[in-house]
Amino acid sequence: MKRRDFVGLTGLATGALFLPTVPGLGGNPVDPARLLIAADPAVNKRLADAALNAAKAAGATYTDVRIGRYLNQSIFTREKQVQNIASGESFGAGVRVIANGTWGFAATNTVTEAGLAKAAQLAVQIAKANSKVQKEQVKLAPQQGYGTVSWKTPIQQNAFEVPVKQKVELLLAANAKALENGASFVNSSLFQINEQKYFASTDGSYIDQDVHRIWPTLSVTAIDKASGKFRSRDAMSAPMGLGYEYLTPKAADKIPGPAGSDVIGYKNSYDILEDAAAAAKHARAKLTAKSVVPGKYDLVLDPNHLGLTIHESVGHPTELDRVLGYEANYAGTSFATQEWKAKNIPFGSKQVNIVADKLQPGSLGAVGYDDEGVKTKQWDLIKEGKLVDYQKIRDQAHIVGQKESDGCCYADSWSSVQFQRMPNVSLQPGKEKMSVDEMVSKVDKGIFIAGRGSYSIDQQRYNFQFGGQVFYAIDKGKITGMLEDVAYQANTQEFWNSCAGSCDQSDYRLFGSFFDGKGQPSQVSAVSHGSATTRFNGVNVINTARKIG
Amino acid sequence: MAILSQDESQAILKKVLSFSTSDECEATLSGSNGGNVRSARNAISTSGAADDVSLAVEARFGKRSGVATCNEFDDATLRRCVQRAEEIAKLAPESPEYMPLLGAQTYIAAPKSFAASTAGITPDFRATQIGKTMKICDEKKVTSAAFLNDEAGFVAKRNNKGLEAYQQYTNLSFSITVRTPDGTGSGYATGDYNDAAGFDAGTLTQVAADKAAMSRNAKAIEPGKYTVILEPAALVANTDASLLAALMNALDARNADEGRSFLSKKGGGNRKGEKLFDERVTIYSDPTNAEIASLTFAGDGRPQKKMTWIEKGVVKNLYTSRFWAQKAGIPDIPRPGGWIMEGGTQSVQDMIKGTAKGILVTRLWYIRPVDPQTLLYTGLTRDGTFYIENGKIKHPVKNFRFNESPIIMLNNLEAIGKPVRVNGNLVPPLKIRDFTFTSLSDAV
Numbered sequence: 001m002k003r004r005d006f007v008g009l010t011g012l013a014t015g016a017l018f019l020p021t022v023p024g025l026g027g028n029p030v031d032p033a034r035l036l037i038a039a040d041p042a043v044n045k046r047l048a049d050a051a052l053n054a055a056k057a058a059g060a061t062y063t064d065v066r067i068g069r070y071l072n073q074s075i076f077t078r079e080k081q082v083q084n085i086a087s088g089e090s091f092g093a094g095v096r097v098i099a100n101g102t103w104g105f106a107a108t109n110t111v112t113e114a115g116l117a118k119a120a121q122l123a124v125q126i127a128k129a130n131s132k133v134q135k136e137q138v139k140l141a142p143q144q145g146y147g148t149v150s151w152k153t154p155i156q157q158n159a160f161e162v163p164v165k166q167k168v169e170l171l172l173a174a175n176a177k178a179l180e181n182g183a184s185f186v187n188s189s190l191f192q193i194n195e196q197k198y199f200a201s202t203d204g205s206y207i208d209q210d211v212h213r214i215w216p217t218l219s220v221t222a223i224d225k226a227s228g229k230f231r232s233r234d235a236m237s238a239p240m241g242l243g244y245e246y247l248t249p250k251a252a253d254k255i256p257g258p259a260g261s262d263v264i265g266y267k268n269s270y271d272i273l274e275d276a277a278a279a280a281k282h283a284r285a286k287l288t289a290k291s292v293v294p295g296k297y298d299l300v301l302d303p304n305h306l307g308l309t310i311h312e313s314v315g316h317p318t319e320l321d322r323v324l325g326y327e328a329n330y331a332g333t334s335f336a337t338q339e340w341k342a343k344n345i346p347f348g349s350k351q352v353n354i355v356a357d358k359l360q361p362g363s364l365g366a367v368g369y370d371d372e373g374v375k376t377k378q379w380d381l382i383k384e385g386k387l388v389d390y391q392k393i394r395d396q397a398h399i400v401g402q403k404e405s406d407g408c409c410y411a412d413s414w415s416s417v418q419f420q421r422m423p424n425v426s427l428q429p430g431k432e433k434m435s436v437d438e439m440v441s442k443v444d445k446g447i448f449i450a451g452r453g454s455y456s457i458d459q460q461r462y463n464f465q466f467g468g469q470v471f472y473a474i475d476k477g478k479i480t481g482m483l484e485d486v487a488y489q490a491n492t493q494e495f496w497n498s499c500a501g502s503c504d505q506s507d508y509r510l511f512g513s514f515f516d517g518k519g520q521p522s523q524v525s526a527v528s529h530g531s532a533t534t535r536f537n538g539v540n541v542i543n544t545a546r547k548i549g
Numbered sequence: 550m551a552i553l554s555q556d557e558s559q560a561i562l563k564k565v566l567s568f569s570t571s572d573e574c575e576a577t578l579s580g581s582n583g584g585n586v587r588s589a590r591n592a593i594s595t596s597g598a599a600d601d602v603s604l605a606v607e608a609r610f611g612k613r614s615g616v617a618t619c620n621e622f623d624d625a626t627l628r629r630c631v632q633r634a635e636e637i638a639k640l641a642p643e644s645p646e647y648m649p650l651l652g653a654q655t656y657i658a659a660p661k662s663f664a665a666s667t668a669g670i671t672p673d674f675r676a677t678q679i680g681k682t683m684k685i686c687d688e689k690k691v692t693s694a695a696f697l698n699d700e701a702g703f704v705a706k707r708n709n710k711g712l713e714a715y716q717q718y719t720n721l722s723f724s725i726t727v728r729t730p731d732g733t734g735s736g737y738a739t740g741d742y743n744d745a746a747g748f749d750a751g752t753l754t755q756v757a758a759d760k761a762a763m764s765r766n767a768k769a770i771e772p773g774k775y776t777v778i779l780e781p782a783a784l785v786a787n788t789d790a791s792l793l794a795a796l797m798n799a800l801d802a803r804n805a806d807e808g809r810s811f812l813s814k815k816g817g818g819n820r821k822g823e824k825l826f827d828e829r830v831t832i833y834s835d836p837t838n839a840e841i842a843s844l845t846f847a848g849d850g851r852p853q854k855k856m857t858w859i860e861k862g863v864v865k866n867l868y869t870s871r872f873w874a875q876k877a878g879i880p881d882i883p884r885p886g887g888w889i890m891e892g893g894t895q896s897v898q899d900m901i902k903g904t905a906k907g908i909l910v911t912r913l914w915y916i917r918p919v920d921p922q923t924l925l926y927t928g929l930t931r932d933g934t935f936y937i938e939n940g941k942i943k944h945p946v947k948n949f950r951f952n953e954s955p956i957i958m959l960n961n962l963e964a965i966g967k968p969v970r971v972n973g974n975l976v977p978p979l980k981i982r983d984f985t986f987t988s989l990s991d992a993v
Contacts, residue, residue, distance in 0.1 A: 081645055081646070089618075091620075092601070094597075094599075102593065103593070103594075103595060103596065104596060104597075105595065105596060105597035105598070106597060106598045106599070107597065107598070107599040107600075108599070108600060109600070109601045109602075109620055122598055123597075123598075125672055126584075126596050126597065126598060126672040127596075129671075129672035129673045129675070129676040130586065130593045130596050130672070130675075130676045130679075132676060132680070133593065133676050133677070133679065133680030133683060133684075134592060134593055135591075135592060136592055184808070184809075185807065185809065221809050223808045223809065225808065225815075225816060225817060226815070226816065227815065228808070228813060228814065228815035228816070229922065230808060230809045230813075230921075230922060231922075232809075232921075324589075324590065325589050325590050325692060325694060325728070326589040326590070326594055326694065327589075327694070328589060328692075328694035328726050328728060328735075329589070329693075329694035329695055329696055329724055329725060329726040329737075330694075330696070330724075330788050332914070332931075332992070333728075335991070335992070415599040415601065416597075417595045417596075417597045419595060454917045454918060454919045454927065455917060456915040456916070456917045456927045456928055456929070456950075457915055458914065458915065458929045458931070458948065458950075458990040458992035459914055459915070459929070459931055459992050460990075460991070460992035460993065461992075462990055462991045462992050463929065463948075463950055463988060463989070463990035463991070463992065465927050465950060465952075465987075465988075467919060485920075487919065487927075489950065489987070489988050491991070520585070520587050520696035520698070520788075521585060521698060522788075542952075542987060544919050544920055544925060544952065545920075546920065546923045546925050546952075546954060546957070547923070548811060548923045548924070548954060548956045548957060549960075
């Protein structure tokens with residue numbers, strides 16, 4: 001595409017930029033013509049070497065450099081108009097060192113040899129200052145250098161090369177579908193991320209990576225003016241590690257929910273027009289849905305809902321930094337301590353097999369190498385209900401008696417220090433053939449839940465309360481109608497031990513979390529969670545309706 | 550280059566505007582220097598520093614607009630940046646919500662938002678402060694996790710309609726969680742400041758360590774409705790959503806007018822002017838308040854000034870965009886930077902003394918909306934939850950999950966204490982009756 005064409009098409013949306021800014025992805029607005037110009041690895045290597053050499057000269061015993069160009073574009077619409085477009089670029093470099101056995105880090109947007117050398121010297125200065133009060137020296141798991149290598153998200157169509165006009169038209173068409181089907185209001189948006197990351201370290205790696213992610217989403221609201229009641233339904237899409245091809249729907253990627261629910265799930269492509277129409281119908285139906293009677297129910301959880309339950313109750317408590325106390329002041333610790341693990345207490349029932357995976361195609365967390373130069377892999381976290389391993393990075397492996405990192409180190413920007421983040425964490429589907437309808441047919445008193453709603457869990461990951469987007473009563477093996485005011489409360493271990501099994505591989509899909517927060521200063525990361533529809537027996541359901549007068 | 554003076558900033562902005570041929574042009578320059586140190590297990594875990602400066606140019610032809618940015622400041626780059634913004638603007642469609650750029654504005658005198666002591670913080674200062682916390686915790690044989698972050702920055706704006714704005718700011722924030730070695734006790738303290746001279750990590754560490762020791766071996770009591778004393782850090786957090794911030798975030802005129810807010814009225818319109826809270830509830834904003842000095846202009850250049858949001862329980866004002874204010878014929882009020890809830894003179898200790906039976910809450914966690922219709926939120930207590938009986942803390946209790954709305958909460962008000970600064974706001978401790986706890990948590 002010629003630069004002029006791209007700018008011209010982009011102009012459609014920038015016309016809305018003087019509307020109030022919708023919080024986007026951070027970074028600064030950027031000339032769209034620059035989005036398509038790739039960085040030169042040879043230049044990056046020269047810059048990185050300047051930092052590596054300056055740090056060594058200043059006294060560092062280990063150094064890594066990340067030169068990052070982070071592009072994001074987010075398009076926001078409501079009803080018939082574009083609300084905002086933010087095309088952002090953040091470009092700079094971060095230098096991490098070990099000096100006097102202590103970490104130091106400094107970042108700069110002056111991406112020159114002198115600028116990086118200065119940042120390296122500041123990082124060493126910080127490390128040396130901190131070393132005066134430090135008691136234990138950093139121990140890094142050994143890591144081979146890979147020389148000059150590269151990796152790219154296997155996308156078919158770069159979303160940044162798709163004309164903004166085309167994207168806007170799609171979102172506005174989705175809005176029109178929602179309005180035609182009874183929505184009072186509809187907001188839709190499309191987030192696109194491209195991380196162009198160059199990593200170099202004193203281990204001898206020079207790693208060039210090009211990472212892509214995309215998230216189309218919408219929220220529909222229906223209002224009953226007479227009563228003043230309003231209800232909403234959010235998209236059933238998942239953010240994915242895919243290109244714009246995700247927005248070309250394929251019939252084979254559509255997975256219907258249980259009969260009587262009119263829920264449709266999406267696998268590797270998403271039909272935003274179909275989902276917008278369904279969202280409007282669901283939002284209207286929620287206005288008159290029956291308020292749930294609290295009590296114990298067997299829950300049948302759709303992958304688009306269960307993904308976040310996996311994220312909160314399995315993904316986070318198996319992060320080794322939490323287990324060790326590194327997040328105690330912010331995100332919390334974990335019940336799944338090394339002492340707890342040693343007792344061999346069941347984390348879940350024997351049907352629960354959960355894997356960590358940084359390679360899964362189409363997932364948000366897939367990369368070839370992490371942000372400290374470790375090649376990525378797949379490994380078991382929970383096997384037949386037992387916790388067998390954690391998620392680790394290089395300076396943690398020795399603490400649990402292991403010799404290598406799991407490749408879970410990530411920073412959300414060149415200006416952020418890399419630390420342990422969650423890989424894709426997924427529940428394996430059942431080995432026996434089972435459809436969603438078969439699963440529902442065996443439930444006497446239950447609720448089918450789809451979509452991400454209100455999620456909250458304590459700082460050690462025991463007590464949680466999770467909601468959803470749509471809820472359907474199951475009575476004697478059949479869906480009997482829509483419910484509202486539903487949330488379930490449980491203890492993580494009790495919940496996973498109540499797992500009665502999953503549908504088979506044909507129902508397996510990825511859910512995604514695009515802005516998972518952790519760390520101080522807080523950083524976001526994106527991960528996927530796969531599962532098939534899964535049943536949990538005897539879970540406590542509460543009614544969340546209140547009156548405010 | 551990160552902290553430019555007013556003269557330096559406006560010289561760049563004037564030059565930028567001189568390159569413009571558009572009907573309207575506005576340029577914004579912003580930058581900051583900052584650093585942080587984080588500890589856990591009584592050792593430093595990460596530490597860093599970053600600086601950045603950027604320029605954004607918005608050019609307009611009629612109702613069409615384009616934006617471009619750069620972070621280099623030679624004449625050729627600046628000229629190219631303006632040309633790109635104009636090129637995009639010429640190709641853009643007209644916006645249905647177009648509002649002309651603001652002309653010259655009068656801003657109230659710049660408050661003490663900048664302190665040289667904070668801007669001058671060095672790696673040694675950070676290491677010394679965090680070292681102090683680790684030493685105290687080593688001596689007490691407890692484990693700490695702490696975070697110290699400081700930043701000095703500036704924002705400068707200028708447009709060809711006569712608007713000119715500039716302000717510098719600094720901020721330092723610190724928080725610490727202290728845990729007992731047996732894993733049964735945890736305590737928390739936090740503080741934030743424009744001027745680092747008021748900061749001492751040791752004092753806050755002591756508070757968190759004392760709470761951790763007090764909270765060991767918590768007893769379980771039944772969930773239900775309790776009188777609670779919510780400390781300021783439980784009402785407004787710098788790490789999470791929070792109940793009072795949720796209420797302030799809901800004071801949006803457009804959402805209320807459109808029927809999708811707790812402030813929407815049956816049949817249409819909003820509930821501004823109605824008494825929705827206890828008459829002791831008064832919340833206002835004032836960017837010149839010496840304790841929480843903030844920017845005197847909003848992101849779009851509108852002046853920030855003293856503004857009452859809730860007065861004696863009555864909703865007095867809602868914030869709105871300029872477009873919605875014009876369309877709805879309502880006052881044009883920007884969203885505030887920080888806010889102040891009026892309180893009394895009682896300390897938390899005084900409030901405990903006056904409580905026959907109740908629960909003291911240090912901090913709330915993972916607060917998420919459950920129902921926007923009623924502003925119902927859920928979340929949990931954390932890092933120091935205690936049972937009060939006959940004016941004294943009797944014993945620590947296990948943490949609870951709550952399901953509560955700040956609207957209901959501020960109608961069940963028993964007492965208001967003395968406000969303190971939390972995350973750039975002044976927040977009093979509150980004593981609330983019938984606060985709804987729905988389940989217990991084993992988490993410490």
